[in-house]
Amino acid sequence: MSKKLRIGLIGAGRIGRVHAENIRFSVPEAEVVAVADLYNDKIKDWALSLGIKNVFSDSSKIMEDEDIDAVLICSSTDTHSSLIVEAARAGKHIFCEKPIDFDLTKIREALKEVEKAGVKLQVGFQRRFDPSFRKAYELIGQGKIGDIHLIKITSRDPQPPPLDYIKVSGGLFLDMTIHDFDMARYLSRSEVTEVYALGGVLVDEAIGEAGDIDTAIVTLKFANGALGVIDNSRRSVYGYDQRVEVFGSQGCIMVGNDKLTHTVLSTAEGFLSDRLQHFFMERYRQAYIEEIKAFVESILQDKEPPVTGIDGLEPVLIGLAAKRSLVEGRPVPIERV
Amino acid sequence: MSKKLRIGLIGAGRIGRVHAENIRFSVPEAEVVAVADLYNDKIKDWALSLGIKNVFSDSSKIMEDEDIDAVLICSSTDTHSSLIVEAARAGKHIFCEKPIDFDLTKIREALKEVEKAGVKLQVGFQRRFDPSFRKAYELIGQGKIGDIHLIKITSRDPQPPPLDYIKVSGGLFLDMTIHDFDMARYLSRSEVTEVYALGGVLVDEAIGEAGDIDTAIVTLKFANGALGVIDNSRRSVYGYDQRVEVFGSQGCIMVGNDKLTHTVLSTAEGFLSDRLQHFFMERYRQAYIEEIKAFVESILQDKEPPVTGIDGLEPVLIGLAAKRSLVEGRPVPIERV
Amino acid sequence: MSKKLRIGLIGAGRIGRVHAENIRFSVPEAEVVAVADLYNDKIKDWALSLGIKNVFSDSSKIMEDEDIDAVLICSSTDTHSSLIVEAARAGKHIFCEKPIDFDLTKIREALKEVEKAGVKLQVGFQRRFDPSFRKAYELIGQGKIGDIHLIKITSRDPQPPPLDYIKVSGGLFLDMTIHDFDMARYLSRSEVTEVYALGGVLVDEAIGEAGDIDTAIVTLKFANGALGVIDNSRRSVYGYDQRVEVFGSQGCIMVGNDKLTHTVLSTAEGFLSDRLQHFFMERYRQAYIEEIKAFVESILQDKEPPVTGIDGLEPVLIGLAAKRSLVEGRPVPIERV
Amino acid sequence: MSKKLRIGLIGAGRIGRVHAENIRFSVPEAEVVAVADLYNDKIKDWALSLGIKNVFSDSSKIMEDEDIDAVLICSSTDTHSSLIVEAARAGKHIFCEKPIDFDLTKIREALKEVEKAGVKLQVGFQRRFDPSFRKAYELIGQGKIGDIHLIKITSRDPQPPPLDYIKVSGGLFLDMTIHDFDMARYLSRSEVTEVYALGGVLVDEAIGEAGDIDTAIVTLKFANGALGVIDNSRRSVYGYDQRVEVFGSQGCIMVGNDKLTHTVLSTAEGFLSDRLQHFFMERYRQAYIEEIKAFVESILQDKEPPVTGIDGLEPVLIGLAAKRSLVEGRPVPIERV
Structure with missing residues (x-):
């Protein structure tokens, strides 16, 4: 071309x-x-x-x-x-x-x-293109940790978005956790069959008044038998906290955070290392580049995009089930028509 | 004396x-x-x-x-x-x-x-005496992380106990998770009000045949509004994995594992550090000493033991509720007569 | 403008x-x-x-x-x-x-x-603009570690340059260590008064035949009484190794490496984390941007460039003294005309 | 028996x-x-x-x-x-x-x-029995890092001993660095052929008045061609700092410190982990046990002790040469009669 x-x-x-x-x-x-x-x-x-x-x-x-x-x-x-x-x-x-x-x-x-x-249709779940998460995905695919037993995802924003945004955001599960639902599907290579959600308004009462929550724990059952859990907060004072842990029969893969610098100050107080990166624009800078490269490549080479329409649909299904779980106080199966 | x-x-x-x-x-x-x-x-x-x-x-x-x-x-x-x-x-x-x-x-x-x-009656929850967990408890008490929002506990054994033991163990929640229930109460300084349990037989089918599970995720609601989650496995190939994370309005406390040695080999493959300590006898060696010192001290100085009868009762209440939650597939409130 | x-x-x-x-x-x-x-x-x-x-x-x-x-x-x-x-x-x-x-x-x-x-004249010592080294510099300036006692610099390339380059490079001390001499001056805020160099041909005999060395340890005395040491190798199989440690009366600052990813694989072998970044183009990507921004700013705002002509001269003085030290097998004072 | x-x-x-x-x-x-x-x-x-x-x-x-x-x-x-x-x-x-x-x-x-x-005669260099240093020794023996190019040892005490002790201690090199000379020989499996010492009185002037130094950098040449460097301080405010790095043709082994606890506090300031262990009685607790076990075993099994008389002699030879180097301001060869 x-x-x-x-x-x-x-x-x-x-x-x-x-x-x-x-x-x-x-x-x-x-x-x-x-x-x-x-x-x-x-x-x-x-x-x-x-x-x-x-x-x-x-x-x-x-x-x-x-x-x-x-x-x-x-x-x-x-x-x-x-x-x-x-x-x-x-x-x-x-x-x-x-x-x-x-x-x-x-x-x-x-x-x-x-x-x-x-x-072609590609949906913008950029975290899949982050080098660390992608490496986790590849190691799992190579069988390095055997069968997957547990998936744990931590996702905490540095601070809540404006209230006006929250009101039209679809709620925590469809705005924020949706990325974690995608990550859970990506790393497990399996579909979520049931979800149970716990939520609270612990960060800012105004978020509750706007009809949303700001803190959550969501458990997942996967079709392949694995279990999962996601925890979210709208405010993490030490920076944007994005971690994943996949535990299996032969080992465990942990994806940790990057810090602003690699400088450590040790004094009589102990060892002080730097804060985490500020937010998603910094943390996923490289992922955004890789994502758009992959989209262009899928067109030029006429191959399936790495994040498909189904990948866009499924997290919304899970997010809606999580909302229902929170309201009804019970685990909710994912229903696919 | x-x-x-x-x-x-x-x-x-x-x-x-x-x-x-x-x-x-x-x-x-x-x-x-x-x-x-x-x-x-x-x-x-x-x-x-x-x-x-x-x-x-x-x-x-x-x-x-x-x-x-x-x-x-x-x-x-x-x-x-x-x-x-x-x-x-x-x-x-x-x-x-x-x-x-x-x-x-x-x-x-x-x-x-x-x-x-x-x-005096002291119950043997030795983890409270581990220097790392105790330091976490103290930092929380000093308000270093503000109000508690989330508690996450990871507890994975290196390998399952013998089947004969499993049969009389009371099941995963009363045998293994019970320590985590105690840790959740200890660090939150609050009582658990509701529990929801996911479980699976992913490590060894014989455990399932013996009527137990070997892998679990348990969520907790606390009276003070905090949310919690525990994950367990009966087999962690990289050693005894014991971690805690307490996330709050002003920060987060993480208790990590110790490794067998502090020796790291870096080659073209990357950086290889050592396995975790083998099991509880090694990991909690110091905790067992501190525990029994505290018991003797509570008698000699006539003060309340650091782990009381109520501290022995509560984790059993939670464990029984977790068992019921697993069977009934729904969150179960903790009922105190 | x-x-x-x-x-x-x-x-x-x-x-x-x-x-x-x-x-x-x-x-x-x-x-x-x-x-x-x-x-x-x-x-x-x-x-x-x-x-x-x-x-x-x-x-x-x-x-x-x-x-x-x-x-x-x-x-x-x-x-x-x-x-x-x-x-x-x-x-x-x-x-x-x-x-x-x-x-x-x-x-x-x-x-x-x-x-x-x-x-204006600015010399291209880009490491001063690396966010981690700059943070170290700032913490030292804020007195966080008190008076400086020891400076240790590790600088190891992933592989040697071509022999043709080595022959015109000025030798290890003027080609590679020169950056470390600059870092030593930058972090110590003091001048080097004496240098002693040990060197060997341990990586590749052809480098020795070309009249150069590929492995070195260089000690430094500073005018402010601090002591320093630099170690270099032309081949580090685990990636580009760039670390600094500044030890003082009130603490120590350590600048570590970044790894390719933040993904860790834990298995029965232990915990395997990723290799270091490949070489200076990756490691100092941000530093090169900051360096040229600072040059432009020094012109537009008419202020002294952050790396001056003297900063270009001094490391050459030290490098020439190190060469002489290696040949003569004795410590050599830095002579400034 | x-x-x-x-x-x-x-x-x-x-x-x-x-x-x-x-x-x-x-x-x-x-x-x-x-x-x-x-x-x-x-x-x-x-x-x-x-x-x-x-x-x-x-x-x-x-x-x-x-x-x-x-x-x-x-x-x-x-x-x-x-x-x-x-x-x-x-x-x-x-x-x-x-x-x-x-x-x-x-x-x-x-x-x-x-x-x-x-x-049998065994000399009390207990660090050889520390599990982390011993593992480094074993990995080197297994060829994991190929040929040794560089050895770096950091050894910093939490605070100076009493002046009365310093006066009869034999001086920094024979009192403190002597352990590092032993470690250098142990890990390199080679003998030191030349030493050059830099020293200063930066911690406490009274130490200088007592005729000793409190801060030092010592370089080593080994018979096998490797180069080495040791740095010492009598006062490290963040605890007893004991690290080793052995760099070779195929990789690098780093032995790090253990911290008092594995508890990390993350706040808006960054991540604060604990101080190092206080001093040698805590850091080498296990090493002292292993050392004396090995002595008993060498007698009971009639085999050579793991630290021999020559191992007792050599570090003194190096220490005396280091003292001379410091006085004369030049590298000093190790002379063996």
């Missing part, structure tokens, strides 16, 4: 910009040629600095452009499923940020359109 | 011997003066080597000896509650290995007799 | 390209507008991809261009001092890769011209 | 008592049957508590007792060599604390008497 893959970006908020910059600086096989954003005035300078000449307010301009091969859907969640449908019908490959939707019917309809159109 | 505290040991199996040796070599204020064991012939040489002259087959000899101040009950679990009753009636202070009993009625009766007699 | 700082790159080998790319992607206040390289044909595509339109074979084109504010001298070491002189006379600010020269007279002449011209 | 090895202890100061207690509690094949100490009145209670009935002020009582198989010489250094001679002539096996003497002639005479008498 002599010419570059031509990409249109829909939604130039924080994460959309990261993808565009990563393509510009790290993915020579592709280029972002157009961007559509409701606030198109505000992004013109940014787009120019990346050499993106076409800046629209309306995403239909991108859908209609026959020279565009693929779209990145980075707009608000409520627009995802309809944009997927539009893009599929326009014959464009699709990268869509998570979650596809909170409504299972809409997700399933979108996936059907993708299938009908025969385009 | 010019003379030493005189102690009678009942049951000279592995743990009974450890206590006697620790008293001999590390607790100058006390001495074991008599030992009763059903297999008294087999322990005579051992007793002699420690300078214990009186070796009986029948524990009543110890109960009747007016010169004996305290007893260590280290015989099989089914004898604990009646021996506590006997010792209390004989006016002797009591150290009893965990669990007191599997039957709540018997435990409560035993505790009543102890209260009536006004003797 | 509304317009960007305009930079000319001289020498577009590996390190020159890194600087140009870092400016393009991470230093919005500056732009590389021209590049001169003997093999200018080979770099045209690369230059174009960065938007650099002027590609010359002759650096004088850059010197003569009045629109160019600053030059990056990244050509071979034997050209550094004369290019500094030319650039200074042309009134351009100068960033020069280390070492300035192996000849003290040439260095001093170059520094004189820089002083006369009143331009 | 049906009866126990009968041991006489000469000198019941701190280290003598440790040996006696270790034999009592951990070496069932041996017993201390007599102790001689100038201050015999002060040790009677202690001796009694261990079941040692014979307490003398004069060591000749032990030498003359035909029932005693071996002696432990734990008296002051100035008595070591003559006691070795006496014990050898009396046909007793000998364990002698380090150093044998500061006078090479006396050491050589003592070793000759030992050889003539055909008794």
Whole structure:
């Protein structure tokens, strides 16, 4: 393929910009040629600095452009499923940020359109592309720890998002834990069959008043017999805490955190090492690059994307079951229609 | 008190011997003066080597000896509650290995007799005396991590006990997890109000055939609003894995494992550090010494033992609820009569 | 300053390209507008991809261009001092890769011209800009470890450079240890007064035949009374090993390595963590960005560059003394004319 | 051998008592049957508590007792060599604390008497028996790191000994570094051929006024071509710092420190782990037990002790050369007569 893959970006908020910059600086096989954003005035300078000449307010301009091969859907969640449908019908490959939707019917309809159109769809679970988690995945695949018995995931944000965001976030399980549900599926190579959720409002009462929780423990049963548990908090004062442990018949794999520096101060108090990295933009910097590289590669080499539509659907199924479990105070099986 | 505290040991199996040796070599204020064991012939040489002259087959000899101040009950679990009753009636202070009993009625009766007699009773949850866990407890007490939000306990044995033992063990939750229930109460300084248990037979099918499980995840709700989770396995190939994490509003405390050596080999493969210590006798060597020192001190200074009868009762309550949760597949509240 | 700082790159080998790319992607206040390289044909595509339109074979084109504010001298070491002189006379600010020269007279002449011209000169000791080493420097400056007693630096390359390079490298002390001499001065905030060097050919006999060594221990005396030691090897099979330890009256600061991933595999063999990063391009990726940002900032804000001409001279003085020490088998004082 | 090895202890100061207690509690094949100490009145209670009935002020009582198989010489250094001679002539096996003497002639005479008498002599370099250092030794012996290129030893005491002790200690190199010289020989399996010493008085001026130094860096050349360096300080505020690094053609072995607990507090400040163990009595607790077991075993099984007379002589040779190097400011070859 002599010419570059031509990409249109829909939604130039924080994460959309990261993808565009990563393509510009790290993915020579592709280029972002157009961007559509409701606030198109505000992004013109940014787009120019990346050499993106076409800046629209309306995403239909991108859908209609026959020279565009693929779209990145980075707009608000409520627009995802309809944009997927539009893009599929326009014959464009699709990268869509998570979650596809909170409504299972809409997700399933979108996936059907993708299938009908025969385009690629990759969902934005970037953690799978983190070098440490990927290495864990590979070691498991090589049988280094034998059969999987237990999976433990710790995921704690440095601080809660704004209340306005929380109100439209879909709740902790669909906004935050959804990444952990994906990680659980990724590392176990199995599907979740049942979920039980404990939750509390321990960080900030305003979160509770907004109808959400800020602290949770969620247990999982997997189809392969393994057991799992995830713990979440919206506020970790020592930084963004992202760990995984997979325990099996022949060993255990632990993925730990990286610290801001590798400098340790030892005094009469003990040994003080640095805080963790601040948040996901720093922790998953490399993962975001690898993710978009993989999307471009799946198109150029015509192979299945590493995170599929089903991978987009399943965590929403689990998240909805977790919400129900929390309300009803009992374990809830995952029902797949 | 010019003379030493005189102690009678009942049951000279592995743990009974450890206590006697620790008293001999590390607790100058006390001495074991008599030992009763059903297999008294087999322990005579051992007793002699420690300078214990009186070796009986029948524990009543110890109960009747007016010169004996305290007893260590280290015989099989089914004898604990009646021996506590006997010792209390004989006016002797009591150290009893965990669990007191599997039957709540018997435990409560035993505790009543102890209260009536006004003797000390300490239950053998030695992990509270481990320097690392104790330091965690102290840091929490000093408010270093603020309010507690999450408690996570990992407890994995290097290999399962013999099947014959498993059959009379009371099951994973009352044999193994019971220590973790105690740790959860110790570190949270709160009571467990509800428990939910997931379990599997993943290590050895024979354990399942014996009616038990070998792998578990147990979630906990605490009266103070905190959430907890424990994970257990009967077989960890890399050694005895004992970790705790307490996460709070101002930070997190993690207690990690010690390794056999502090030697690291770095080659083209990476950095290889040593296995964990083998099992509880090595991991809690210091804890066993501190535990028995604390028991002797509580008698000599006439203060409350650091692990009380209630501390012996509560983990059994939680363990029985966990068993029920596993059978019924639902969270079970802890009921206190 | 509304317009960007305009930079000319001289020498577009590996390190020159890194600087140009870092400016393009991470230093919005500056732009590389021209590049001169003997093999200018080979770099045209690369230059174009960065938007650099002027590609010359002759650096004088850059010197003569009045629109160019600053030059990056990244050509071979034997050209550094004369290019500094030319650039200074042309009134351009100068960033020069280390070492300035192996000849003290040439260095001093170059520094004189820089002083006369009143331009900025920064020398390329990028390790000072590594976040971990910089944090060590700051903690020391804050008095966290009191007075400095001992400085220990470990610096081991993953593999030796080609023999052709070794022959013109100036030898281990001026090619490799020179960075450690700079680090020693940086962290001690003091000057080296005496050096003693032990060396061996333990990695590859061909290095010895080329007149160099591949393994060394160098001790240092500092003007402030502290003692120091550096150890070097040209081949570390577990990756690029870069550590520092500064021990003082009130504590110790240790800077450790980063590993490729944070994934640990624990099995019956023990705990296996990942190799170190491969080499300086990976290890000092962030440092190279920070270094060039600091150079641009020193010009734009008219302040002293963080690595001065004297900082370029001193490590050469120490390196030459170390060479002499090795030959003569005795400690050699640093003589400053 | 049906009866126990009968041991006489000469000198019941701190280290003598440790040996006696270790034999009592951990070496069932041996017993201390007599102790001689100038201050015999002060040790009677202690001796009694261990079941040692014979307490003398004069060591000749032990030498003359035909029932005693071996002696432990734990008296002051100035008595070591003559006691070795006496014990050898009396046909007793000998364990002698380090150093044998500061006078090479006396050491050589003592070793000759030992050889003539055909008794065992083990010198008290206990670090060889530390499980971590021993594992390093074994991994090296298994060829895990290939040929040895560099050995680095860090040895820092928590605080200086009393000035009165320093005055008779033989100086830093013979009192403190002597253990590191032994470790260097042990791990390299080679002899030191040249030493160069840097020293300073940075901890306490009174140490300098007493004619000693408190901070040092010592470089070593080994017969096998390897290079080495030792750094010492008399005061490390974060605890007793004992580390070793052996770097070779195929990898590197690092022996690190153990901390007081495995508890880590993470807050907004970072991750705070515990101080190191206090001093050698805690750090080498297990090593002291293994050392004396090995001595007993070498006698009972009639094999060469793991630390021989030559192992006692060589570190003194190196220490004396280091002293000379410091005074003369030049590297000093080790001369063996």
